Amino acid sequence: MDRAEWSFKSFRTFLILTFITFPILVTFTVRHQNSIFDLIQGFNAKNATTDALKQGGPKNNSVEDGKKNALSLSTTTNIANDKLLDGLLVSSFDEASCSSRYQSYLYRRASLHKPSKHLISKLRNYEHVHRSCGPSTKSYNKIMRKGANFSINETSRECKYLVWTSANGLGNRMITLVAAFLYAILTDRVLLVRYGADMIGLFCEPFPDSSWLLPKNSPCWEDLKHLETHESLLMKNKVNNSQDELLPPFLALNLTHIHVGHTNLFHCDRSQDLLQKIPVLILWSNQYFVPSLFMISLFRQDLSKMFPDKDTVFHHLGRYLFHPSNEAWKLIQKSYEAHLAKENERIGLQIRVFNIHHPPHQTIFNEIIACTLQNKLLPELDMLNSSATSPLKKQTSKAVLVVSLYSEYGEKLRTMYQANTTVTGDLIRVYQPSHEEHQNSNDDMHNIKAWTEIYLLSLCNALVTSPRSTFGYVAHSLGGLKPWILQGVYGKAIPDPLQGVYGKAIPDPPCQRAKYMEPCFQYPPEYDCRANKTIDFPSIFNHIKHCDDVSSGLRLVNDYH
Numbered sequence: 001m002d003r004a005e006w007s008f009k010s011f012r013t014f015l016i017l018t019f020i021t022f023p024i025l026v027t028f029t030v031r032h033q034n035s036i037f038d039l040i041q042g043f044n045a046k047n048a049t050t051d052a053l054k055q056g057g058p059k060n061n062s063v064e065d066g067k068k069n070a071l072s073l074s075t076t077t078n079i080a081n082d083k084l085l086d087g088l089l090v091s092s093f094d095e096a097s098c099s100s101r102y103q104s105y106l107y108r109r110a111s112l113h114k115p116s117k118h119l120i121s122k123l124r125n126y127e128h129v130h131r132s133c134g135p136s137t138k139s140y141n142k143i144m145r146k147g148a149n150f151s152i153n154e155t156s157r158e159c160k161y162l163v164w165t166s167a168n169g170l171g172n173r174m175i176t177l178v179a180a181f182l183y184a185i186l187t188d189r190v191l192l193v194r195y196g197a198d199m200i201g202l203f204c205e206p207f208p209d210s211s212w213l214l215p216k217n218s219p220c221w222e223d224l225k226h227l228e229t230h231e232s233l234l235m236k237n238k239v240n241n242s243q244d245e246l247l248p249p250f251l252a253l254n255l256t257h258i259h260v261g262h263t264n265l266f267h268c269d270r271s272q273d274l275l276q277k278i279p280v281l282i283l284w285s286n287q288y289f290v291p292s293l294f295m296i297s298l299f300r301q302d303l304s305k306m307f308p309d310k311d312t313v314f315h316h317l318g319r320y321l322f323h324p325s326n327e328a329w330k331l332i333q334k335s336y337e338a339h340l341a342k343e344n345e346r347i348g349l350q351i352r353v354f355n356i357h358h359p360p361h362q363t364i365f366n367e368i369i370a371c372t373l374q375n376k377l378l379p380e381l382d383m384l385n386s387s388a389t390s391p392l393k394k395q396t397s398k399a400v401l402v403v404s405l406y407s408e409y410g411e412k413l414r415t416m417y418q419a420n421t422t423v424t425g426d427l428i429r430v431y432q433p434s435h436e437e438h439q440n441s442n443d444d445m446h447n448i449k450a451w452t453e454i455y456l457l458s459l460c461n462a463l464v465t466s467p468r469s470t471f472g473y474v475a476h477s478l479g480g481l482k483p484w485i486l487q488g489v490y491g492k493a494i495p496d497p498l499q500g501v502y503g504k505a506i507p508d509p510p511c512q513r514a515k516y517m518e519p520c521f522q523y524p525p526e527y528d529c530r531a532n533k534t535i536d537f538p539s540i541f542n543h544i545k546h547c548d549d550v551s552s553g554l555r556l557v558n559d560y561h
Helices: 003-053 063-068 073-083 099-106 117-133 138-143 170-186 230-237 269-275 297-306 310-321 326-340 361-374 408-418 444-458 470-479
Strands: 160-165 189-194 250-254 280-284 345-351 397-404 427-431 462-465 484-486 493-496 501-504 511-513 544-546 554-556
Touching (some): 117 138, 269 297, 310 470, 310 554, 326 427, 361 408, 397 444, 444 470
Parallel strands (some): 160 189, 160 280, 250 280
């Protein structure tokens, strides 16, 4: 066989072998690559989920469920979304400085209400403004440190400020802080808070790389009574608002409940045109004045884009702003894990008694029992002392968190369920963290306890709250809950045969379910700026309605309701 013939036969053999082995090789390679990819994918997902589970405590008894899904990449993504509240928060904070910022998702259900992209964009923009103009910056030192010596003509108008000052109890302070923050976002102002010593240990810093605390060395106007108010300035400039020489560098913005009716024109467009020219506004308020911001045409379009669901304003901004300090967070974790975490369901009872003599405590307690029983929040007692529970029915347990200044509410409820079985067989465990007997808003430890209890209430599955209570407003809005609101107890005194004393008739129904989550603006304006007359604002705004618990108050609602 010559060389040419041998080469031809060898080449033919090579081609035949190639046609046979190539498909086998391709199949093996694909399968091999897929196996390697699956292995790496599963390994990464498992490690990411394991790291997330190491972060902290229980999340509504679902830790075991989380472990079962540990190999899912979607689980890892969901954990990241939950941790940063669907984009509301940024991850640039030191976790050790504020544990609650990164651990709260383990204790709270993921919110059903997602923030809009426009709101997230506005928050990131605000954070940039706060970094650029906050304490210790050139602009801050130029404007704020000079105090009364600062001239309005000295500023380039690049940085403006809104200084919040505390008033009333913790609930009032928190609802006004959210309202002030929203106003700062809308007007490109830097929000600075002027705390007393009783609030220093409550919250973490909310803004990255800058503080929201007004420095102690600021010449900040110890006596606000000497500052000109926006009402008096409006009177001086009502004819010609362009007279800048009449404008002071600092202005007091009084939005407390005593400034209502025709005297408070904050919600008027011409007021906002004037206020935009003032570098520093000093705000004090005890009201949730957010609905009035929706009345201002200058802000209306921006607000609609930020909050397509208008009853989520406090829910989103409250969760963005209010992170318990490490001291408060330890108390919250300890209470939750010891008394609430293991129960199948958590019911919160927030009881605020504004007048301890009218009506009597027993009447209010009777109303609470009637409310919880009628709405199936708590089971009825088995007065015949025989269990109606089927042997095959799984027994459940409910934790009842009682928050009140008075110990007798928790004690009576605990005694009632300890001494009797329930018709459902459910176990009811009652927990009341504290009973201070009277409100002491200027005490730091009192406020830490109050903040702890507000937060614990917001972790419940259902809430019963007292009417007109800003404490209750904050709890249900943070938790994204629509509470059952107790009715006011009025009417003729009637004998209570069980107690041998006279009480008040319990309303029928004893409570009503709130339709919306937003806090109530209890003392809203009554004056229509354009029509120059008193008006009922729900008649002209379909996203504003009267409150469930304050007939003259205003609350934001969704347009489609």
